[in-house]
Amino acid sequence: xxxxxxxxxxxxxxxxxxxxxxxxxxxxxxxxxxxxxxxxxxxxxxxxxxxxxxxxxxxxxxxxxxxxxxxxxxxxxxxxxxxxxxxxxxxxxxxxxxxxxxxxxxxxxxxxxxxxxxxxxxxxxxxxxxxxxxxxxxxxxxxxxxxxxxxxxxxxxxxxxxxxxxxxxxxxxxxxxxxxxxxxxxxxxxxxxxxxxxxxxxxxxxxxxxxxxxxxxxxxxxxxxxxxxxxxxxxxxxxxxxxxxxxxxxxxxxxxxxxxxxxxxxxxxxxxxxxxxx
Amino acid sequence: xxxxxxxxxxxxxxxxxxxxxxxxxxxxxxxxxxxxxxxxxxxxxxxxxxxxxxxxxxxxxxxxxxxxxxxxxxxxxxxxxxxxxxxxxxxxxxxxxxxxxxxxxxxxxxxxxxxxxxxxxxxxxxxxxxxxxxxxxxxxxxxxxxxxxxxxxxxxxxxxxxxxxxxxxxxxxxxxxxxxxxxxxxxxxxxxxxxxxxxxxxxxxxxxxxxxxxxxxxxxxxxxxxxxxxxxxxx
Numbered sequence: 389x390x391x392x393x394x395x396x397x398x399x400x401x402x403x404x405x406x407x408x409x410x411x412x413x414x415x416x417x418x419x420x421x422x423x424x425x426x427x428x429x430x431x432x433x434x435x436x437x438x439x440x441x442x443x444x445x446x447x448x449x450x451x452x453x454x455x456x457x458x459x460x461x462x463x464x465x466x467x468x469x470x471x472x473x474x475x476x477x478x479x480x481x482x483x484x485x486x487x488x489x490x491x492x493x494x495x496x497x498x499x500x501x502x503x504x505x506x507x508x509x510x511x512x513x514x515x516x517x518x519x520x521x522x523x524x525x526x527x528x529x530x531x532x533x534x535x536x537x538x539x540x541x542x543x544x545x546x547x548x549x550x551x552x553x554x555x556x557x558x559x560x561x562x563x564x565x566x567x568x569x570x571x572x573x574x575x576x577x578x579x580x581x582x583x584x585x586x587x588x589x590x591x592x593x594x595x596x597x598x599x600x601x602x603x604x605x606x607x608x609x610x611x612x613x614x615x616x617x618x619x620x621x622x623x624x625x626x627x628x629x630x631x632x633x634x635x636x637x638x639x640x641x642x643x644x645x646x647x648x649x650x651x652x653x654x655x656x657x658x659x660x661x662x663x664x665x666x
Numbered sequence: 667x668x669x670x671x672x673x674x675x676x677x678x679x680x681x682x683x684x685x686x687x688x689x690x691x692x693x694x695x696x697x698x699x700x701x702x703x704x705x706x707x708x709x710x711x712x713x714x715x716x717x718x719x720x721x722x723x724x725x726x727x728x729x730x731x732x733x734x735x736x737x738x739x740x741x742x743x744x745x746x747x748x749x750x751x752x753x754x755x756x757x758x759x760x761x762x763x764x765x766x767x768x769x770x771x772x773x774x775x776x777x778x779x780x781x782x783x784x785x786x787x788x789x790x791x792x793x794x795x796x797x798x799x800x801x802x803x804x805x806x807x808x809x810x811x812x813x814x815x816x817x818x819x820x821x822x823x824x825x826x827x828x829x830x831x832x833x834x835x836x837x838x839x840x841x842x843x844x845x846x847x848x849x850x851x852x853x854x855x856x857x858x859x860x861x862x863x864x865x866x867x868x869x870x871x872x873x874x875x876x877x878x879x880x881x882x883x884x885x886x887x888x889x890x891x892x893x894x895x896x897x898x899x900x901x
Contacts, residue, residue: 419764419845428864433848450764450845464753465763569863594865622753624761 417446418629421458421466423537424567426612427451429587429656434649439636445629453536453567461485461615464622467630469615472585473537477613486615487627490638493646493657494611497541499602500572500589501581509581513604516549523551526560528580532571533563537610542583545607572598585610587656612657614638637661670868677872692880695853698766698840699833702773703781706833707826710778714785715811719793729786735779740772744842747772751843764845769853772839777829784825789814823892827885834881854880 426432427449436447450460454471461469462485469486471477480486499518501509507525509518522529531553532539546553553561562580564571568588575582576596584592589600602608614634619627636642643659650656680688717728749755751763751771762768792814793800800810815822837855844851846860854877861870 419847424863428860448764448845448847448850450847460752463755464758567863569865572865573862573867592865594867624753 415446416444416629417448418467418626418633419448419450419465420468420470420633421450421452421461422470423454423457423472424451424569425472425538425585425588426470428569429591429651431587431646431649431657435637435642435645438645439633439642443632443636445632447633453532453534453538454540455535455537461617464617464625467617467626468633469617470612471537472610472612473540474611474613476537476540477615481615485618485621487618489613489615490634491660492612492614492637493643493659493661494609495586495657496603497538497583497608497610498586498589498600499581499583500575500595500598501601502579503597503599504579505601506579507581510601512602515545515602515605515607518602519545519549519551522581523549523553523556523560526556528560528562528578530571530575530578530580530582531561531563532568533565534567536568538568538583538585541610545583548607587651590654590656591651611660670871673868674872674875677869677876681876690849691852691854691857692876694766694851695834695855695877696880698769698853699773699830702770702833703777703826703830705770705774706777706781706829709774710781710829711785711815711822712811713778714782715789715815717782718786718789719811719814720807729783732779732783732786736783738776738779740776740836740838741842743772743775744839747775747839747843763843764847764851766844766851768843769840769851772843773833773836776836776839777833780832781825781829784828785815785818785822788818788821788825792818820892820896823888827888830884831881834877834884 422432428451432447432449432451436449440446450457450466452460454473454476457466457469457471458476458480460466461480469477469480470492477486477489481489497515499509499515501507507518507522507527509521512518531542543553557563562574562578564574566574568584569592572582572584572588572592573594574580576594576598579597581601582598586600586603589595614637616627616630616634617625619625637646638661643661646657646659647655681692714732717725717732747768748763750757751760751768752758753761753763762771789811793810796814796817805813835855837859840851840853841856841859844853844856846852846856852860854873858870858873858877861867861873
């Protein structure tokens with residue numbers, strides 16, 4: 389008797405599981421592997437309703453660091469990749485994992501730091517020079533340390549500045565190994581300088597005494613690209629719907645929608661799909 | 667900190683206004699966690715009772731393993747579940763990654779050892795008490811197991827609540843296999859993590875307080891049911 393009840397309950401549970409699987413399979417949706425800056429700033433909340441209304445396609449965004457987004461897409465766990473680290477994106481396409489890469493939009497990185505500015509870098513528009521000063525003063529610097537697009541950009545800047553951060557790790561150079569927001573929380577908590585994309589910073593709610601200290605260096609340019617995951621590698625990729633989404637993002641309408649997105653009256657992303665793509 | 671109280675007030679106002687987004691998130695949290703705990707009990711109760719009752723080689727080792735698995739790090743469970751459910755993993759064809767089902771599976775893996783290990787202890791203690799009676803009545807192995815489970819049912823409710831507490835507070839695993847997708851796999855804990863990363867610390871904290879209130883309510887309901895059942899049983 390008791391055994392029968394258990395079997396019945398188990399069977400019900402299994403049917404429940406399977407039916408939820410079937411329901412999902414019928415839905416018209418795609419999965420976009422993307423970065424935290426696009427999600428945390430609210431860009432997707434602004435873009436996706438317009439796209440869904442026009443096409444009926446639901447876009448499910450998984451927001452992680454660029455490194456993890458690319459790894460997830462490599463495993464086939466996404467239909468579209470929308471990230472910001474051009475060398476990694478080009479490698480993804482060159483390896484045959486993505487179909488083509490298109491420039492989508494850009495913004496820029498800024499260095500934020502305590503208003504007291506212990507390294508004396510405030511007002512600088514030379515990122516290399518500023519990082520060198522921070523290293524010389526040995527003032528705390530909080531790094532993402534998570535293989536994200538921002539982390540990769542930061543490492544390129546340190547390399548250009550000729551500073552070896554590995555030996556300073558744990559001393560003034562602090563790798564949080566977390567997302568942009570968590571790193572900013574750490575940075576404001578320990579009065580550390582942080583390299584962040586401008587969109588995340590403007591939308592960030594826990595700025596404390598921190599402000600932008602370095603901006604306007606052309607080396608701080610931050611390009612976002614969009615790639616369809618290759619259906620020849622992962623046959624389950626929803627290539628048609630994914631391409632529809634990419635085409636819309638790159639269209640006049642999509643580009644205008646990106647430009648229209650503001651936080652506190654400031655435009656966070658600048659569409660540049662038509663400036664020529666690779 | 668007067669900002670905190672106004673944010674907390676605002677968060678509760680959302681609850682009382684039945685804000686659809688917040689209700690959806692709370693609803694999914696409950697659905698995922700309660701399903702996971704239910705399935706974990708389905709496996710963990712008989713498993714724990716069997717280890718607590720039957721004598722077989724390797725029994726002590728199995729008990730130690732179950733106890734140790736109570737400390738499974740959710741992030742590791744999430745990672746293993748991701749690797750299994752990923753399109754490139756062995757269970758990829760099921761297309762379960764980034765669905766509530768994936769979150770239920772991950773939480774079930776975390777909760778089952780807790781239920782099994784605590785059940786083993788409860789049933790073993792009870793078995794010692796009943797051993798002579800069982801022997802004199804010549805009760806069969808499975809009847810013995812289920813009568814022990816039945817007699818321990820009130821203690822086992824607390825065991826289930828321990829599992830619920832772990833699952834409802836867990837963020838590492840559901841974040842990896844669920845992806846924190848808005849309107850699809852976003853639950854209370856992943857929302858708290860997201861708001862924290864946006865720097866909205868007070869909102870995050872307010873959501874945490876709401877989560878605590880929900881956990882309190884579930885516990886209070888279960889204890890009330892238990893109390894009235896005990897009264898009915900001994901009336």
